[in-house]
Amino acid sequence: MKKMALIPARYAATRFPAKLMQPLGNKTVIRHTYENTVATQLFDDVMVATDSDIIYHEITSHGGKAVMSKKQHESGSDRIAEAVEEIEVDIILNVQGDEPLIQKEPLAKLLQVFEGDAGKNVQVASMMKIFTDLRMVEDPNNVKVVVDNKMNSLFFSRSVIPYNRAAIPVNYYHHIGVYAFRKKALMNFTQWPITPLEAAEKIECLRYLEHGIPLKMVVVDFKGVGIDTPQDLEHAKQYV
Known part of the structure; x- marks a missing residue:
């Protein structure tokens, strides 16, 4: 089973323009993301898909x-679908370009759900982690997910789900936007128009649910830092 990591990398980010080319230690954000993904040794190939000559040169000039x-x-899904359209590959993992501190363990856990007899029916998989700070649950910038007893997604929302009317102990799961797809599922996704719930919530993966395809969710302890603002970059510098 051939596995490939694709890193969609857009130069003109709305909240933080050129964020992928910002220095983080002695490398740019996008180089950290690319090289850390390669270093996991989980993939037959790793590639950046970009709309920018600057990002393209940044990656290729460093090998x-x-x-x-x-x-x-x-x-990003549309961007990587174009990149792999003519490539023979079974599993494609979408690594966000603004996640420079990507780690091997959660990626390996995500890829494992496609293995064996149980994995044959998995079309799309993604990550989630348990909220440890319940104040973060109410933040609409943090996407929540609820799952069934087989860890298949039931719904994603920016609202608080589930609503704990009974005030009983319950886990709230934070969706992490790292996806793995079978190639056919990804190519089908790009042919479907934006669906009503996806448009309302501004959550791309709802398109799969609205076409009857659940996402297999894996629980990870992922402490990455997504670079969406200058403040996030300063936070990442503390790790580096």
Whole structure:
């Protein structure tokens, strides 16, 4: 089973323009993400898919692999689907370009759900972690997910789910936007129009649920730092 990691990398971020080219220690954010993904040794290939000559040169000039997008894309999934359209690959893992501190263990756990007889029916998988600070549950920037007893997603929302009316102990899960797909599932996704719940919540993976495809969720203890703001970059510098 051939496994490939794709890193969608858009230069013009709305909240933090050129964030992927910001220095983080002695490398840029995007180089950290690429090289840390390669260093996991989990993949047959790792590639950056970008709309930017600057990012393309940053990766290739340091010995990495990158491909230029031919079209404008609404999402990272669309960008990586274009990149792998002509490539023979079974499992594609989407690593966010702004996650420079990506780690091996959660990625390995995500890939494992496609293995064996139980994994044959898994089309899409993603990560979640338990909220330890319940104040973060109410923040709409943190996407929540609820699952069934087989760890398949039931719903994703920016609202608080589940609503704990009975005031009983319950886990709240924070969705982490790292995805793994079978190639066919990814290509199908890009052919479907945006669905009503996806448009309302601004959560891309709801498109799968609205087409009857659950995401297999894995619980991870992932302490990455997504670079969305200058403050996030300063936080990441503390780790580096």
